[in-house]
Amino acid sequence: MNHDELRDWSKRAADWAHDYHTGLRSRPVRAPLVPGAIAAQLPAAPPEAAEPMETIWADFDRIVPPGMTHWQHPRFFAYFPANAAPASMLAEQLANAMAAQGMLWQTSPAATEVEQVMVAWLAQALGLPDRVRGTIHDSASTATLAAVLTMRERALNWDGLTQGLSGQPRLRLYASAETHSSIDKAVRVAGIGQENLVKIPTDAGHAMKPGALLGAIRADRAAGRVPAGVVLCAGGTGIGAFDRIADTLAVAKAEGLYTHVDAAWAGSAMICPEFRPLWAGVEGADSIVFNPHKWLGAQFDCSVQFLADPLAQVRTLGLRPSYLETLEADEVTNFNEWTLPLGRRFRALKLWFLLRAYGLEGLRGRIRNHVAWSQELCAALATRPGIEIVTAPSLSLFTFALAEGDAATAALLERINAEGTVYLTQTRHAGRFVIRVQVGAFDCTREDVMAVLDAVDRLR
Numbered sequence: 443m444n445h446d447e448l449r450d451w452s453k454r455a456a457d458w459a460h461d462y463h464t465g466l467r468s469r470p471v472r473a474p475l476v477p478g479a480i481a482a483q484l485p486a487a488p489p490e491a492a493e494p495m496e497t498i499w500a501d502f503d504r505i506v507p508p509g510m511t512h513w514q515h516p517r518f519f520a521y522f523p524a525n526a527a528p529a530s531m532l533a534e535q536l537a538n539a540m541a542a543q544g545m546l547w548q549t550s551p552a553a554t555e556v557e558q559v560m561v562a563w564l565a566q567a568l569g570l571p572d573r574v575r576g577t578i579h580d581s582a583s584t585a586t587l588a589a590v591l592t593m594r595e596r597a598l599n600w601d602g603l604t605q606g607l608s609g610q611p612r613l614r615l616y617a618s619a620e621t622h623s624s625i626d627k628a629v630r631v632a633g634i635g636q637e638n639l640v641k642i643p644t645d646a647g648h649a650m651k652p653g654a655l656l657g658a659i660r661a662d663r664a665a666g667r668v669p670a671g672v673v674l675c676a677g678g679t680g681i682g683a684f685d686r687i688a689d690t691l692a693v694a695k696a697e698g699l700y701t702h703v704d705a706a707w708a709g710s711a712m713i714c715p716e717f718r719p720l721w722a723g724v725e726g727a728d729s730i731v732f733n734p735h736k737w738l739g740a741q742f743d744c745s746v747q748f749l750a751d752p753l754a755q756v757r758t759l760g761l762r763p764s765y766l767e768t769l770e771a772d773e774v775t776n777f778n779e780w781t782l783p784l785g786r787r788f789r790a791l792k793l794w795f796l797l798r799a800y801g802l803e804g805l806r807g808r809i810r811n812h813v814a815w816s817q818e819l820c821a822a823l824a825t826r827p828g829i830e831i832v833t834a835p836s837l838s839l840f841t842f843a844l845a846e847g848d849a850a851t852a853a854l855l856e857r858i859n860a861e862g863t864v865y866l867t868q869t870r871h872a873g874r875f876v877i878r879v880q881v882g883a884f885d886c887t888r889e890d891v892m893a894v895l896d897a898v899d900r901l902r
């Protein structure tokens with residue numbers, strides 16, 4: 443394929459995308475397939491000779507869409523959303539067309555500078571102080587790993603980078619059991635070790651107990667271990683738990699620890715001032731991650747990390763071999779020094795398009811609707827005999843179960859997802875199997891949300 447042909451096929455792809463998106467409601471949300479069904483349709487060996495694009499396209503159309511779970515489906519209520527607003531998809535097409543690397547300022551000045559401005563726009567949109575800086579990662583897992591590595595090196599006075607970890611004191615990190623598994627993964631791969639991530643007990647509101655945090659830090663110091671950092675939860679994945687950010691940060695700061703707030707999902711809601719009390723005090727954190735690629739509408743991948751002072755992270759991740767040296771080193775930002783990979787996609791472009799095409803008011807309106815419809819659905823389910831709301835809505839996420847017990851709840855979930863009108867997932871809460879409902883699909887309507895009630899009534 444050459445660029446003339448690409449132009450023609452791109453137009454066809456745009457038409458295909460339009461038909462796909464406008465036809466989503468007539469598809470089951472989750473692919474009704476058995477494992478291996480797609481792989482069985484592909485040849486075992488790659489082609490030696492070039493194939494016509496017409497054939498490749500026909501195979502795509504026949505094999506792939508029926509094998510997809512449709513994340514942009516308006517009745518996707520599983521996990522968290524991975525929204526891709528049309529304007530962000532358009533920006534991704536343009537970024538793909540240029541296919542540039544944004545590792546240094548000079549490898550694409552626009553990529554670096556648009557990223558800086560978008561981080562500043564988002565800080566304002568979320569009510570964070572103007573002095574906050576930041577960068578864009580692929581995922582919250584990577585941003586959290588960057589923060590955990592910074593905690594490690596700050597506690598070791600940056601000796602771990604050169605000397606390795608053997609012979610270093612035993613580091614300790616703290617988080618509640620409501621935090622995401624990406625924290626566990628980060629401590630594992632950072633060489634800190636799972637056993638040194640101390641899970642602090644939570645109170646009745648599912649928040650880390652600040653007093654218990656202080657006790658754990660002091661006990662560790664008394665035992666000769668080195669407390670290094672605290673990861674706080676602002677909207678946990680299971681049930682949407684929030685730590686009491688101000689109180690918990692106060693303990694961490696008084697003890698001299700580095701702090702990272704995981705707001706991967708809930709951060710998007712903070713464009714609405716009325717939700718900000720949920721993370722009051724967050725401006726005191728050293729690092730905050732939130733995923734515009736979840737609820738806000740920036741196509742995956744796009745995870746923003748705000749930093750009160752980037753120096754500690756740049757000192758941890760920055761490395762400047764001579765072939766990457768630039769004359770402008772003192773004046774410009776080279777974002778590869780803030781993140782793990784060297785190569786970087788132009789992710790800021792879709793934020794620019796998204797924020798302008800919908801405006802903050804347009805995006806707030808969607809999130810407010812989602813929260814209101816989630817509460818309405820929850821209230822309606824609560825009136826059904828035999829259904830128990832297990833955790834009340836945290837923003838737009840709540841959980842419910844059947845009074846008959848775990849097996850009946852799991853069987854109901856399986857029937858709902860096999861039918862495919864809506865898609866829900868599960869978690870365990872307080873030892874119980876519960877069905878999660880989160881409302882957040884970019885184009886969902888109130889009727890789409892109420893389809894959950896209908897499915898439960900029909901399939902129970």
Ligand SMILES: *Cc1c(COP(=O)(O)O)cnc(C)c1O
Binds near residue numbers: 580677678
């Ligand atoms: C989704 C999620 C993550 C992981 O996000 P990725 O971008 O997929 O790595 C981390 N923390 C929370 C609270 C999440 O909801």
